[in-house]
Amino acid sequence: MDLTYTDEEEEFRAGLRRWLATALPTLPPPPDPHDWPGRRAYDTAWQRMLYDAGYAGLHWPADAGGRGATPTQHLIFLEESELAGAPYVGANFVGLLHAGPTLAAEGSAAQRARWLPPILRGDEIWCQGFSEPDAGSDLAALRTRAVRDGDDYVVTGSKIWTSHAEVADWCELLVRTDPDAPRHRGITWLALPMDAPGVTVRPLRTLAGSTEFAEVFLDEVRIPAAYRVGAENDGWRVTMVTLSFERGTAFVGEVVACRRVLGAVARTARENGRWDDAVLRRRLGRLAAEFTALWRLTQWNVSAAERGGGVPGAGASVFKLRYSHARQELYDAAAEVLGAGALDTDHEWVAARLSSLSYTIAAGTSQIQRNIVAERILGLPKGR
Amino acid sequence: MDFRLTKEQGELQDGMRALLAGRFGPERLRAAVAEPAPDRALWRELGAAGLFALRLPEADGGVGLGLPEAVLLFEETGRALLPGPLVACHLLAGRLDGVATGERLVGLAQAPGGPGLWEHPDECAELVVLPDRADGPVRVFRPDGAADAPRPSSVDPLTPLARVPEGGGRALPGPAVDVRRMRREAALLTAAQQLGSAARTVGKAVAYARVREQFGAPIGAFQAVKHLCAGMLVRAETARAAVYAAAVTESEDEVCAAKLLADDAAVRNARDCLQVHGGMGFTWEAEIHLHLKRAWWRAECWGGARETEERLAAGLLTG
Ligand SMILES: Cc1cc2nc3c(=O)[nH]c(=O)nc-3n(C[C@H](O)[C@H](O)[C@H](O)COP(=O)(O)OP(=O)(O)OC[C@H]3O[C@@H](n4cnc5c(N)ncnc54)[C@H](O)[C@@H]3O)c2cc1C
Numbered sequence: 001m002d003l004t005y006t007d008e009e010e011e012f013r014a015g016l017r018r019w020l021a022t023a024l025p026t027l028p029p030p031p032d033p034h035d036w037p038g039r040r041a042y043d044t045a046w047q048r049m050l051y052d053a054g055y056a057g058l059h060w061p062a063d064a065g066g067r068g069a070t071p072t073q074h075l076i077f078l079e080e081s082e083l084a085g086a087p088y089v090g091a092n093f094v095g096l097l098h099a100g101p102t103l104a105a106e107g108s109a110a111q112r113a114r115w116l117p118p119i120l121r122g123d124e125i126w127c128q129g130f131s132e133p134d135a136g137s138d139l140a141a142l143r144t145r146a147v148r149d150g151d152d153y154v155v156t157g158s159k160i161w162t163s164h165a166e167v168a169d170w171c172e173l174l175v176r177t178d179p180d181a182p183r184h185r186g187i188t189w190l191a192l193p194m195d196a197p198g199v200t201v202r203p204l205r206t207l208a209g210s211t212e213f214a215e216v217f218l219d220e221v222r223i224p225a226a227y228r229v230g231a232e233n234d235g236w237r238v239t240m241v242t243l244s245f246e247r248g249t250a251f252v253g254e255v256v257a258c259r260r261v262l263g264a265v266a267r268t269a270r271e272n273g274r275w276d277d278a279v280l281r282r283r284l285g286r287l288a289a290e291f292t293a294l295w296r297l298t299q300w301n302v303s304a305a306e307r308g309g310g311v312p313g314a315g316a317s318v319f320k321l322r323y324s325h326a327r328q329e330l331y332d333a334a335a336e337v338l339g340a341g342a343l344d345t346d347h348e349w350v351a352a353r354l355s356s357l358s359y360t361i362a363a364g365t366s367q368i369q370r371n372i373v374a375e376r377i378l379g380l381p382k383g384r
Numbered sequence: 385m386d387f388r389l390t391k392e393q394g395e396l397q398d399g400m401r402a403l404l405a406g407r408f409g410p411e412r413l414r415a416a417v418a419e420p421a422p423d424r425a426l427w428r429e430l431g432a433a434g435l436f437a438l439r440l441p442e443a444d445g446g447v448g449l450g451l452p453e454a455v456l457l458f459e460e461t462g463r464a465l466l467p468g469p470l471v472a473c474h475l476l477a478g479r480l481d482g483v484a485t486g487e488r489l490v491g492l493a494q495a496p497g498g499p500g501l502w503e504h505p506d507e508c509a510e511l512v513v514l515p516d517r518a519d520g521p522v523r524v525f526r527p528d529g530a531a532d533a534p535r536p537s538s539v540d541p542l543t544p545l546a547r548v549p550e551g552g553g554r555a556l557p558g559p560a561v562d563v564r565r566m567r568r569e570a571a572l573l574t575a576a577q578q579l580g581s582a583a584r585t586v587g588k589a590v591a592y593a594r595v596r597e598q599f600g601a602p603i604g605a606f607q608a609v610k611h612l613c614a615g616m617l618v619r620a621e622t623a624r625a626a627v628y629a630a631a632v633t634e635s636e637d638e639v640c641a642a643k644l645l646a647d648d649a650a651v652r653n654a655r656d657c658l659q660v661h662g663g664m665g666f667t668w669e670a671e672i673h674l675h676l677k678r679a680w681w682r683a684e685c686w687g688g689a690r691e692t693e694e695r696l697a698a699g700l701l702t703g
Contacts (some may be wrong), residue, residue, distance in 0.1 A: 001628055072385050235461045266701055278694075281693070282693040286692030286693050289640065289693075292629075293641055299385060299625075321615075370615070373617055374610035378590045380590065
């Protein structure tokens, strides 16, 4: 049980700090949160700066153009970036954390050469077209149909909740290629160019008022078979390869940020007098314990990844269950401190409170996470 | 950074788990409920295994290990529901004669600010009381049956309690005690026991949910039961990260966080375990109530929820 960082890790941290201190002041002011093209430009400009400094794709394998950094270095990178106030991964999320690693693991040499460098440079943005109106938690129920026609697949169907679809260049798309096969065996992974004829993107408004996700309609869209990653009907496995390769770093920056927000909430309560309420103080005290533990649990998971090459997906589920709840509780407590101010969406804590509501839904709902923990870690029988 | 257990730490913990499984299994536990006097032979075995002298220097006959190792061993005592003033004997080993070897049992309590009670099996030769102020005097008492009567009838059949005497006693001999440190370590080792208990009740609930059938299926196939069990694991594993980290950093705030989360995990996991067992959970024979009652007692010791939450809150303003 060692929480000290090696000399090499400390050197990495120091170099990163120096670079952040010089790079961040050169950034333009962040765009309006509702200006999606502006956000894309901002996020990709930052990615380009990371690329030029050698920090792009830190956790990607070296032969994919990454730096092959250890999980601990990745943790340090995310921690320091957050402490320095650097931009989040933002629109680059799917490319850097999902589609890219999938391509790195399963793509052909030509596919890797075509798609990976633009992700690292911030030239191209990816989105994720998995969920459908009738396939959410039960993703394997997806029905978007792809029929082979010569050198193309002809794809018809619809996707929903596709984050950043409006500004994406590519979409990692799961389609059904064999409707007669068992559900998991008839799915194929395709790269969809978002500007292909027949693709219609209709933004959806979230409860926070933003349009960060969209519906994507596909009407006889022709996708070259050369854009298929992995074998036909092997798309489920191709997808799971990266989903199961969790290095425990998914929420590093956010946990660091939550601890900072909690301190600010306490100071605000002190200033506006609500601190005199013991119930509120105790609520905040408990949150302090919660986020201390979540930080240590992150280090625990990262250490496991460091030893074994990955955190079993179930360990990530334990973390996500606890974290998503704690995040919602943090912003509820912040609202208690703000009082009537919590009704003003211009306050950043109010906006964060609204977006925190998605944490128990997106990327596997809390109920699904509990099923995973119960069945895969605890070995309870599969049920309905 | 490598926060996971080293190979040696894993072996140490496995060794204690095996020792306790052999020497304090379910039958011994049941016997102890009927006759709660500590098993002196077992106490000496624990002494020989180094539980009490674990952190004393090797030159003084100790094992020379640190707080992380102590936490791993105390987690096992919590898992096994081993009764007796284990934390007291560990912290006072080397200070009072015969404690390091397991020859003598002693108690440790907190003066005002604590629950006002201490774990007092009749075999306890001495009681050390820590002051509420870091620079106050540390007192030693020789409990005698008459003086500390009447004793409360303890909610936990395995934890006989007595009231902490208010004045008197003599000064603790030897070099000055670092009172803050001793309290912090007492809180942490108690949290480690809570963690062990919390992990044990997850295991018990899951084992039962796999075999108990209703409506033609193991009850563990029902999501309502499954989700209770998943929630228990989340509590235990979050507490584990907090407890282990506090053992490494020894920071006061981290110990508070560890105690708060481990208390919560132990109490709530015992409750959920009880629920998963249905009517069986409400019986005297099932050991679940013993986990719950001990967890209630430990939650009162060395910093209850109110105290730790207030401390952590105050830390937010300065940190
Ligand atoms: C902010 C946000 C961004 C997203 N971004 C993307 C994206 O970029 N790409 C993408 O493909 N998807 C995305 N999603 C979709 C997300 O993955 C799904 O919303 C999620 O998997 C749940 O599916 P659903 O919405 O259809 O809910 P449903 O599956 O219909 O669930 C409804 C309720 O039923 C419960 N439930 C369902 N099945 C079970 C079960 N077996 N046991 C117990 N309870 C169950 C759920 O927990 C939930 O409470 C995003 C979602 C959000 C909120």
